[in-house]
Structures are given as C-alpha cells and as structure tokens.
Amino acid sequence: MPISSKHPETLAVHAGFRAAPGTNSVAVPIHQTTSYQFDSTEHAANLFALKELGNIYSRIMNPTADAFEQRVAAMEGGAAALALASGQAASTYCVLNLCEAGDNFVTSTDLYGGTWNLFANTMRQMGIEARFVDPTDPEAFRRAVDDRTRLFYAETLPNPKLNVFPIAEVAAIGRELGIPLVVDNTSAPVICKPLDLGAAVVMYSATKYMGGHGTSIGGVVVDGGNFDWEAWGDRFPTLNTPDQSYHGAVWTEAVKPLGPIAFILRMRVILLRDMGAAISPFNAFQIIQGVETLPLRMRQHCENAILVARFLRDHPKVTRAIHPSLQDGEMRRRADSVFKSGYGALVGFELEGGAEAGRRFIEALELFYHVANIGDARSLAIHPATTTHSQLAPEDQLASGVSPGYVRLSIGIEHPDDIIADLSQALEKV
Numbered sequence: 001m002p003i004s005s006k007h008p009e010t011l012a013v014h015a016g017f018r019a020a021p022g023t024n025s026v027a028v029p030i031h032q033t034t035s036y037q038f039d040s041t042e043h044a045a046n047l048f049a050l051k052e053l054g055n056i057y058s059r060i061m062n063p064t065a066d067a068f069e070q071r072v073a074a075m076e077g078g079a080a081a082l083a084l085a086s087g088q089a090a091s092t093y094c095v096l097n098l099c100e101a102g103d104n105f106v107t108s109t110d111l112y113g114g115t116w117n118l119f120a121n122t123m124r125q126m127g128i129e130a131r132f133v134d135p136t137d138p139e140a141f142r143r144a145v146d147d148r149t150r151l152f153y154a155e156t157l158p159n160p161k162l163n164v165f166p167i168a169e170v171a172a173i174g175r176e177l178g179i180p181l182v183v184d185n186t187s188a189p190v191i192c193k194p195l196d197l198g199a200a201v202v203m204y205s206a207t208k209y210m211g212g213h214g215t216s217i218g219g220v221v222v223d224g225g226n227f228d229w230e231a232w233g234d235r236f237p238t239l240n241t242p243d244q245s246y247h248g249a250v251w252t253e254a255v256k257p258l259g260p261i262a263f264i265l266r267m268r269v270i271l272l273r274d275m276g277a278a279i280s281p282f283n284a285f286q287i288i289q290g291v292e293t294l295p296l297r298m299r300q301h302c303e304n305a306i307l308v309a310r311f312l313r314d315h316p317k318v319t320r321a322i323h324p325s326l327q328d329g330e331m332r333r334r335a336d337s338v339f340k341s342g343y344g345a346l347v348g349f350e351l352e353g354g355a356e357a358g359r360r361f362i363e364a365l366e367l368f369y370h371v372a373n374i375g376d377a378r379s380l381a382i383h384p385a386t387t388t389h390s391q392l393a394p395e396d397q398l399a400s401g402v403s404p405g406y407v408r409l410s411i412g413i414e415h416p417d418d419i420i421a422d423l424s425q426a427l428e429k430v
Contacts, residue, residue, distance in 0.1 A: 008075055008190050009295045016070025030285045031063040049247075050254060050269070060273055064281040068288050072210075072220050075291075076202055077195050079225025080261045082268050083218060083284055087186060087205020089277035090219035091115055091153075094182045094203055097267045098150040098238055101127030105151045106144040106179075108135040108165060109399050110158035113389035115184070116396065119153075138169040142177065150236065151180050156194060157187040157344045159374065160384055160408050161401030162322050164334040171198030178232035187374065190298045191342045200227035201263065208375030209345075212290035212297055216283040223264035230262075238266065245270060297377060297413055302342025304419060305411040311420050312349045317427050319405070322348035346374060347409045354404040357430050358383040361407060364429040367414065367422035379412035379419055 005011060017028050036055040038044035046052045055061050069081040084090050099105060107119055109132045119130035131149075133140035141152055152174050154165045171181040180200030185192060189209050194202045204210060206218035230252040233240040239262050242248040246269060251262040258265070272278060309323035324335035324343040335343055351357035361381075362370055368381040372388055382388060389402045397403075411419065 006077075011071065011075045012294050013292050015074035017067040028064055028067045028285060028288050030281050031058075032281050033062075034058050050249070050265075053258065058281065059276055059278045060268060062278075062281050062284070064288075065279050065284040068206075068279075068284045068291070069220065071288065071291055072204075072206075073222050075190075076222045077193060077224075078202065078222035079259055080264045081220055081222045082264050082272065083206070083220050083279045084272070085219065085277040085279050085283075086217050087184075087203070087207060087219040088114060088118065090203040090205070090221050091118060091184065093267050093271045093275075093277070094153070094201060094221060095119075095123060095128065095151070096126075096271055097263060098180075098236060099123075099128045100238065103148045103150050104129035104131055104146070105153055106131045106133055106141050106149060107153040108155065108158065109133065110135055110161050110163060110165070110401065111155055112159065112184075113384070113392055113402075115155075117391050120396075135163070135165050135170070138166045138173060141170050142173050145177055145179065147235075149177075149179055151182050153182045153184075155184040155187070156192050156338065157324070157346065158401075159187060159346050160322070160348050160389075160406055162324060162344070162346055162348055163327075163331050163401075164324055164338050166334055167192075167194050167197040167199055167338055171200075174198075174200075175227075178235045180227045187346055188339070188344055190295050191302065191339045191344065193340070195222070195224040195226065197338065200224050206287045208373070209298065209301070210290055210294060210375075211287045212294065212375060212377055213286075214371075214373060214376040214378070216286040218279050218283050218287050219277075221264065221267065223261055225260035227263070239263065243270065245274070298342065298345075300413040301345035301411060304413065304416045305345045305347050306343065307416045308409065308411050308419060308423065309347050311423065312347065315424075315427060317351065317430055318349045319352050320350045322350075345411045347411055348401075349407055349409075350403055351405040351407065351430060353430060355383070355385060358385070358405055358407050361426050361430050364426035365422055366425070367418060368409070368426075374408075374410040376410065377413050379414060379422075380410040382408050384408055 047054050065083040069083050073081040131144045174181045182201040183194035183199040185202050186205045203221045206220050229236050229239045239251045251266045255262045306325050312318045312321035368379045384402045
C-alpha cells in the first residue's frame with residue numbers, strides 16, 4: 001500500500017513495506033538467501049535483459065535490502081536507492097559510476113579523513129583526479145571544472161570543521177555546467193534533504209545515525225531522479241554510450257520504461273555486480289530497525305548537542321567550541337538555510353594543551369565511549385589527529401579542520417545533565 005505522507009516520522013516506519021506476501025508479517029523479514037527461483041525460462045531471460053526488475057542473486061538485489069532502499073528513497077524524496085556494504089563503498093561507487101581513467105571530479109576539502117584518503121590516493125591510483133577546493137567560496141567549484149569533470153562532491157555537515165556546505169549554491173553552479181552534486185548527508189539525516197536543495201545524488205554511511213546503535217555496517221545511495229544525464233551526453237559517457245559489459249546498453253535509454261533511474265541502475269547492475277560491495281540481509285534488517293526511530297533520535301541528538309555546545313563554549317579550559325548553533329555570519333546563514341530542525345549532533349572543541357591535553361581528556365571520560373564512530377544512541381568521543389585523520393599529513397589535517405588539541409564528540413540521547421557531568425569531570429583532569 002503506498003504511503004502518501006511526506007512526514008519523515010511516518011515514512012521511517014511505513015515506506016517501502018507493509019506486510020510480507022504469503023505470511024502477512026508486519027516486520028520486514030530477513031531474506032537470508034543467495035539466490036531466487038525463476039518462474040520460467042522467459043522470466044529468467046527478462047530479468048537478465050532488464051526487461052523487468054526482480055531478484056536474481058543477493059549480491060545484486062535482496063528483498064530485505066529492497067525494503068531498506070525503498071524506505072530511504074521515500075524519506076529523501078528520491079527516485080530509487082541502492083544499499084551497499086558500507087559508506088565507503090557508497091562514496092567509491094558514486095565516483096566510479098561517472099568517472100573513468102583520465103576523468104576528474106571536484107570535491108570539498110571538508111571531508112571525513114577516510115574519504116579524503118580514498119579520493120587523494122586510491123582514486124589517483126585508478127587514474128581519477130580529485131580536485132580539492134575550499135567550500136568557503138562556492139565559485140571555487142566552477143573554477144576547477146574542465147571538460148573531463150564528472151561530478152561535484154561534498155559533505156553536508158563535515159566533521160571536524162562542522163561548517164555547513166553551501167548545497168544550493170554549488171548545486172546551482174553544477175546544473176549550469178551540467179555537473180551533478182553528490183552529497184554525503186551522513187551527519188544530517190532528517191534535518192537536511194539535499195535533493196530539495198538541488199543535489200542530484202545523496203548518500204549515507206548507514207552505519208551511523210540511520211542504524212543508530214553501533215551494530216551494523218552499511219551504506220546507501222539515493223538517485224534523486226532530477227538530473228538530465230541525457231541532455232549532457234558528452235559529459236557522461238558511462239551513462240550515454242554503449243556499455244560493452246552489459247550487451248551494449250545505453251543506460252539513459254535502457255531505463256526509460258523504468259523511470260529516471262539511469263544513475264542508480266548502472267551502479268547496481270555494473271558496479272555492485274562486478275565489485276560486490278553488497279549489504280548483508282541481516283545488516284539491512286538491523287538498519288531498518290534504526291531507521292524507524294531515526295526522526296525521534298535525531299530530535300534528541302540535536303537538542304542535547306546544543307546544550308553541550310553551550311557548556312563547552314563557556315568552559316575556561318576550552319579555547320574554542322565548534323557547533324553550527326554557535327556560528328554567526330555566513331556560516332550561520334548556511335546552517336539556517338540547510339537544516340530543517342536542529343543543527344546536528346556533532347560537537348567539536350579545542351584544548352590549549354594540544355595532543356597531550358586531548359589524551360588526558362579522552363582517558364578521563366566515564367560515560368562517553370572512546371570509539372571511531374559517530375551517530376550511536378550513546379555518546380562517543382575521539383581525538384582525530386591521532387586516530388581518524390592520522391593518515392593525513394599535518395598540513396592536510398589542518399586543512400580538514402583537525403588541530404592537535406581538537407576533540408570530536410558525537411552526542412547521544414542520554415539525559416543531557418549526565419552527558420555534561422561527564423564532560424565536566426573529564427575537563428577537570430586536563
């Protein structure tokens with residue numbers, strides 16, 4: 001039964017699945033199977049020829065993953081989605097779906113450390129150039145473009161800087177030039193809808209807020225269905241020229257009976273088929289459970305984070321507290337224009353004593369968990385310079401917002417008084 005509501009609280013519970021055929025199970029079943037019996041030889045041939053969509057093999061498509069994909073696509077207002085094994089797989093596939101050796105893409109400098117390394121090093125080894133630009137000036141994206149530029153890439157709320165990306169401004173530049181904006185919205189589900197602001201593709205590490213409980217690794221990519229790939233034919237040869245790995249299919253032509261899903265269909269039947277970063281059915285099931293409470297959790301995450309940010313701003317041992325709610329000027333304008341409710345649950349702060357002060361603070365925490373993750377229901381803390389961003393050169397660390405004394409917090413849904421009490425006692429030991 002289709003769900004007409006556009007409210008995320010309703011879509012998170014109902015979109016994409018009502019009851020399992022044959023059993024009427026209300027919970028999405030875990031389809032722990034590798035393969036699926038065909039109705040006939042004609043049915044099998046139609047599936048392989050993409051004359052109809054359906055289940056062939058769980059590396060490419062699985063009913064549990066499909067329910068997750070449909071739910072996220074509905075929440076984002078997109079045309080279709082693809083679930084993957086991790087957020088890193090999602091970032092990788094977004095680039096490889098449009099870029100070949102010799103191509104380039106323009107990316108914000110404000111990135112998660114693992115994404116920076118993927119783009120600067122691994123992609124370079126594939127012959128794909130990542131051109132890093134400072135998002136403070138949206139026009140920097142325009143200046144970095146040439147005829148081999150295939151996409152723009154950014155994070156909505158990049159940690160550690162926590163400066164909100166100018167989605168609408170860069171998306172508008174991209175559409176003028178025929179370049180889609182891909183947005184990693186991992187840190188801002190529900191509170192931001194990049195597709196509404198002009199992005200063509202939105203992706204997540206579903207491991208984080210979507211799953212929400214630190215149990216399951218996953219990623220998801222949503223095709224907005226709002227970018228005319230065919231109109232910019234020469235810019236996108238992977239979508240507009242015959243693909244010899246799939247019977248010479250031209251993806252913008254092949255999908256016309258199915259809807260505006262050329263980007264996500266190619267990602268599924270080429271990249272996922274060939275490279276195999278498939279989400280497990282059990283992880284898809286676990287993340288679906290998290291999605292059902294995502295709007296409620298994000299509300300509490302954001303409320304708690306504002307209280308924590310204010311506490312840190314006023315603490316004498318903190319030289320700088322970093323959270324969109326504390327910003328002013330252009331950065332605050334961007335935050336207010338992008339976020340629907342709340343300012344996210346990531347909070348950063350700097351200690352004057354550098355790396356040693358960061359170490360003492362982390363080791364003094366009692367309630368917070370010291371883990372390399374964000375988005376759990378529980379509160380988390382880490383010292384990025386020696387962990388998540390340690391693979392970057394010192395100058396690249398600073399460019400991404402990591403100083404020696406920087407500490408990143410992912411604020412959970414515990415009572416705010418207890419969160420602040422733990423921060424207070426740890427700061428006293430710095």
